[in-house]
Amino acid sequence: MSRSVIKLFSKGLSILAIGIIFLSFDLLPLISKAQDVKPLTLQQTIDLSIKNSNILKAANARNDEAAAQLRQAFDNKLPDLSVSGSYLYLANPKIALKTNAFSGNTDSTGSKKGIPHVNQAMYGIVNASLPVYAGGKIRYGIESAKYLQKATILDAENNKEAVILNAINAYINLYKAAVTVAVVKENLKQSRQQDSVFSRLEQNGLLARNDLLKSELHTSNVELSLLDAQSNLKTATVNMDLMIGYPETTVLETDSTGFDKILYVKTIDTYEQLALQNRKDMMALSFRRKAATAGIGIAKADQYPAIVLTGGYIAADIPHLITITNAANIGVGLKYNLSFWKSKADIAEAKSREVEIRANEAELADQVKLQVNRAFENFLLSQKKTEVYQKAVIQATENYRITKNKYDNNLVNTTELLDANVSLLQSKINLAVAKADVLLAYSKLLETTGILTNNQ
Secondary structure (H helix, E strand, C coil): CCHHHHHHHHHHHHHHHHHHHHHHHHHHHHHHHHCCEEEECHHHHHHHHHHHCHHHHHHHHHHHHHHHHHHHHHHCCCCEEEEEEEEEECCCCCCCCCCCCCCCCECCCCCECCCCCCCEEEEEEEEEEEEEECCCHHHHHHHHHHHHHHHHHHHHHHHHHHHHHHHHHHHHHHHHHHHHHHHHHHHHHHHHHHHHHHHHHHHCCCCCHHHHHHHHHHHHHHHHHHHHHHHHHHHHHHHHHHHHCCCCCCEEEECCCCCCCCCCCCCHHHHHHHHHHHCHHHHHHHHHHHHHHHHHHHHHHHHCCEEEEEEEEEEEEECCCEEEEEEEEEEEEEECCCCHHHHHHHHHHHHHHHHHHHHHHHHHHHHHHHHHHHHHHHHHHHHHHHHHHHHHHHHHHHHHHHHHHHHHCCCCCHHHHHHHHHHHHHHHHHHHHHHHHHHHHHHHHHHHHCCCHHHC
16 A cells, blocks of 8 residues: 555544544533433422323313213204205106097197106205104203213313322332432442541551451442442333423432421321212212113103104206195104013113112222221321331431441441441431332322322
């Protein structure tokens, strides 16, 4: 290869390297921007979850469908109107009459008339009918549609409560993961500092090699714990990003403000009464039972006659034969199904549906009471755990201080010091998690009672 080619190649590499450097400077703001931490509060999480929830979007669509069905039920009271018309082209048939019906007919000149030559026909018909009485089918149909629409709306509100609770649960899980990572990182920092001190002591012959290895092993275990904690945090972050409609790479920073607020709790009897009054699924089932009762009336309507007002208009023109105009009519129509015994099965089916829904109401009431009691006990338990963990942190902190002083005075070995450190780390994590669990348990109690939405 000639020197000129080598120089050209080297120059090209230099230009490429300079380009890569400048490109790197251009990409640095983008990389930095992609790694920006986005603060997120609990209320923002709830609002964004409601806004982006596909469950609620589907529920809203069902609300629109129920509203359309109600409009259809009201439309049954309106008159039916139909218009029809035709134009017919007729061929020239060969007709041989066996009578003298046309033989005596003459025109104005005295000539005999033959059969008219007809090759086209046109007609139009307008019909209208207005239901006057249908055995109550229209009225009960409107009632049923109203109750079902209300039940659908309540289903959507119940779904909203579930979405809010799910958002709170996801936010608290993200907070727990972030707190765990922070605590483990702090512990890892302290452990590495301790390794550094132990290493210098071991080099100066003031510490046994075995004690240094124990400390380094402890540091390795903390590093493994940090990897697990970071993995959990990543999963919780992606889950939250998807829930609130953020890009999956968005790094979130939780806010624990309000986790320590005082929560005022009512008695279990009060929560049970609130649940029976406010649970949207119970209210929706009640409206469905009323719709089933209206369905019995719809089934019975077939046993009664139907009366309608009718009216119409006909216009026709058959060239060379006949022209009809102003042929209007009005009247009353009556229809009665003599096979009324066939409706007995429909009535029995409608009654069975009502009985089934009543039984479901009673079963749901029992389940609601059980759910409220379970949520209430879980809340009380979470509060008691927090109190215990607060004492545990104080005890673990004092235990580590005493153990560290003893270790500095060669009264305990390295294993005891490391155990005290692990206990302190675990107690801090337990307390942070317990405080978040109190809020989650309280939110679950409100959701079970049916008043979570009203308390946001």
